[in-house]
Amino acid sequence: MSTAQSPTPRRRGRPRKNEAADTRTHIVTAAHDEFMAKGFDAASIRGIARAAGVDPSLVHHYFADKSDLLAASLDLPMRPDVELPRILATPPAERAATLVRFILTVWDDPVVQKRGMLLLRSASGQGLVSRLIRDFVVREIFARVAASIDADDAELRAQLVATQIVGLIVLRFGLRVEPLASADVEEIVRRVAPGLSVHLIGPAEA
Amino acid sequence: MSTAQSPTPRRRGRPRKNEAADTRTHIVTAAHDEFMAKGFDAASIRGIARAAGVDPSLVHHYFADKSDLLAASLDLPMRPDVELPRILATPPAERAATLVRFILTVWDDPVVQKRGMLLLRSASGQGLVSRLIRDFVVREIFARVAASIDADDAELRAQLVATQIVGLIVLRFGLRVEPLASADVEEIVRRVAPGLSVHLIGPAEA
Numbered sequence: 001m002s003t004a005q006s007p008t009p010r011r012r013g014r015p016r017k018n019e020a021a022d023t024r025t026h027i028v029t030a031a032h033d034e035f036m037a038k039g040f041d042a043a044s045i046r047g048i049a050r051a052a053g054v055d056p057s058l059v060h061h062y063f064a065d066k067s068d069l070l071a072a073s074l075d076l077p078m079r080p081d082v083e084l085p086r087i088l089a090t091p092p093a094e095r096a097a098t099l100v101r102f103i104l105t106v107w108d109d110p111v112v113q114k115r116g117m118l119l120l121r122s123a124s125g126q127g128l129v130s131r132l133i134r135d136f137v138v139r140e141i142f143a144r145v146a147a148s149i150d151a152d153d154a155e156l157r158a159q160l161v162a163t164q165i166v167g168l169i170v171l172r173f174g175l176r177v178e179p180l181a182s183a184d185v186e187e188i189v190r191r192v193a194p195g196l197s198v199h200l201i202g203p204a205e206a
Numbered sequence: 207m208s209t210a211q212s213p214t215p216r217r218r219g220r221p222r223k224n225e226a227a228d229t230r231t232h233i234v235t236a237a238h239d240e241f242m243a244k245g246f247d248a249a250s251i252r253g254i255a256r257a258a259g260v261d262p263s264l265v266h267h268y269f270a271d272k273s274d275l276l277a278a279s280l281d282l283p284m285r286p287d288v289e290l291p292r293i294l295a296t297p298p299a300e301r302a303a304t305l306v307r308f309i310l311t312v313w314d315d316p317v318v319q320k321r322g323m324l325l326l327r328s329a330s331g332q333g334l335v336s337r338l339i340r341d342f343v344v345r346e347i348f349a350r351v352a353a354s355i356d357a358d359d360a361e362l363r364a365q366l367v368a369t370q371i372v373g374l375i376v377l378r379f380g381l382r383v384e385p386l387a388s389a390d391v392e393e394i395v396r397r398v399a400p401g402l403s404v405h406l407i408g409p410a411e412a
Contacts, residue, residue: 121327124380134381142383159377159386160397167373171365174330175340177348180365191366195401 024062027052032073036128040070040135067140074133077115078106081140088148095148096161096196097189103165104172104185113173120169151202160199164192230268233258238279242334246276246341273346280339283321284312287346294354301354302367302402303395309371310378310391319379326375357408366405370398 030052034043045066049056063069067081083102090098107113123133145158168188172181180188236258240249251272255262269275273287289308296304313319329339351364374394378387386394 117330120376121330124323124327124376134383137381138383156385156389156393156397159383160394162383163373163377163386163398164370164401165373166376167369167371170326170330170372170376171369175343177340177344177365177368179362180369183362187362188366191362191405192369195370195404198401199397 023054023058027054027059027062028069028072031069035070035073035132040066040132040139045069067136070132070136074119074129074136075115076119077109077112081136081144084141084144088144092201093197096200097193099161099165099200100168100189100192100196101185103169104188107169107173116169117174120166120174145200149200149202154202157199157202161196164196168192229260229264233260233265233268234275234278237275241276241279241338246272246338246345251275273342276338276342280325280335280342281321282325283315283318287342287350290347290350294350298407299403302406303399305367305371305406306374306395306398306402307391309375310394313375313379322375323380326372326380351406355406355408360408363405363408367402370402374398 027048031043031048034048034051037043038047043066045059045063046056048069049059052059059069063072071079071081083106087098087102088095107116119133122129123137124130142155142158142162145161146154149157151157171177172183172188233254237249237254240254240257243249244253249272251265251269252262254275255265258265265275269278277285277287289312293304293308294301313322325339328335329343330336348361348364348368351367352360355363357363377383378389378394
């Protein structure tokens, strides 16, 4: 998403737009370095602004918060952290189905698939990027799902939900095994959501 | 598993053992080339023997069947195709639990984890090795699971089982997210098996 403006036609008399794109790119690069050096928790908007040589207000002009900056610096093809609150706000009985439907629909986009599979591979590595991706996933995805679950073991439940989602992504979009790869979205939702609901809804309905 | 004999002490007067290891390695290399060139289906023990310049009976001396040869040429750290019949022969009510318990226990071995994650990454690629791994998985794993399911949609069910298993492997052994990575095996079995059973047992119990 950080490079979305690249095919801009080169015209004279429109320097401000390019300048803005440059500034944004410059901030994203500084953010990337800062996240790598300090990790997600210790990095700050203020420190990123300093590294980019701009005022913090300019960073806030382009990016809503630190997660937004991280998403740009990891070049995330979608924003699970932004979409999740909407999904988790649906009635408990529909929540698992809404989640599975959302994932399968969003990953249908080839850009999401390509970049997403790369990120998934990177996440299982050992380096700084791997840790950064895992930090983001644990803090911005798992923690949100866990917060929606009214149970002592909410964290484990959130991660068990993730196992089903990740497995679906790997087999449907990564390995593309048939008949799963071509199966109707609603067919998969119908089969997988009940099992997920047990983890996702918490003890009352389990 | 094909290179397990490498740290053999070099002594005089024991040429037969090394010779045997060399012959085996030679056959595995020929098998690898043959599988790459022709795929799993079209490759044959006879063709592999010819490529290795040995009699087919010698290939059969070292390898039980074509799957055994493929497992050696992919350097599989475990043999899901060999273990599956035992797992699938357990009573239906215990089958999902036995499967999850087996996977989590076997993957506890660091060698299985390291080699297994590499194979999982390779499988989602585009090249000949990727296709070979997928062929093996589809034919030797999914097909066996599907054959054990008494339902018209047995293939899809087998792959949905696989999504849960692969997701567990990725998050517990690849990303190592906590608390999932350290959770007790039986705790995970207890939580995941009921959902798997719905796919695995077929329509009667579904």
